[in-house]
Amino acid sequence: MSVLAGLLSLAALVSAHGGISRAQETPLINWAPPLEPPVNLINLYRQPNSDYSAGHRGIDYQVTLGQSVLAPADGEVWFSGKVVNRQLISLKHPDGNLTEFEPVCTDLQKGEPVFLGQEIGQVCEADSNYRQHCQKTTCLHFSIRQLGEYLSPQVFIGGINPSRLLAQND
Template sequence: MTGRSSRLYGLALAGCCVAVILAAPSAAAAPASTVRFAEAPPPAASGAGSWLWPVSAAPAVIRQFEAPATRYAAGHRGIDLTAPGGTPVVAPADGLVSFSGTVVDRPVLSITYPGGLVSSIEPVIGTVAEGDQVLAGTVIGSVASGGHCSDSCAHFGVRLHGEYVNPLALLESLQRAVLLPLEG
């Protein structure tokens, strides 16, 4: 390249970088109120408290839901449940299989439900296909290996209108807290 074409190339590259930076949304610049992670879906829209556990009757929760501070921050966007490889996985509620396949290095199964809810369970080798209607309690696959936990757990995540929520708020066997008045 000549000196002039090299300078023009450099200016064009710098201009593109500035355009990309200005066009990209900035989580740091966004007001805190625009970045939210709901702890629990609204009961009326979600059927909160009516879902089944996706593995066994009430597995141990190995790792809890940890809402990240911002959309792109570290966190744990679901719960990890005890489930050895081969454990049957059931649909937690009536829905439509929206994905069954591999994501990066692990098999994932996602189900879409009325009201804007989507669940994902991994690692799961699905016995259902994308587009299949499933009923709560129907076996949809089995726990496989891969993912971020050992070969003895399944990760269960739920999104409400694209925002991650705590799946425990949807499960039927979870006892709700009851606040009692102070005495005396």
């Protein structure tokens, strides 16, 4: 019976203090847009209804071929290379988030450290069979995954605030 009482006390304590926040468990890091200003955001993040439904799992910037792409935060190269018909680079950050940029050509290799504002590659052309992601203009696609789920990069680099559910006061 004392185990049950202890669990109920713990549940009451967690409830009274608003739950356990993951933000307290992960390091805070600085984020910045992956391009030198001024930037031209042309497609926003659109949350899909399910893992397999339509949406836009990132944001797109209008860019020019050869334009430098910058690390939005400190981290390390998680992947760089070709996926299907375009080059991309993915970074893992100290808070566990993964960022991905395409189409980006780079000489960086898996495991290399990168730092906020460092050039990580250049916007490059995809193969001829790649349907241009942004139709009539060249763009850089930027996405962030946290624990396997896509989030809007604007939550990290500015532009929108994350929503937060608050406990109801009785």
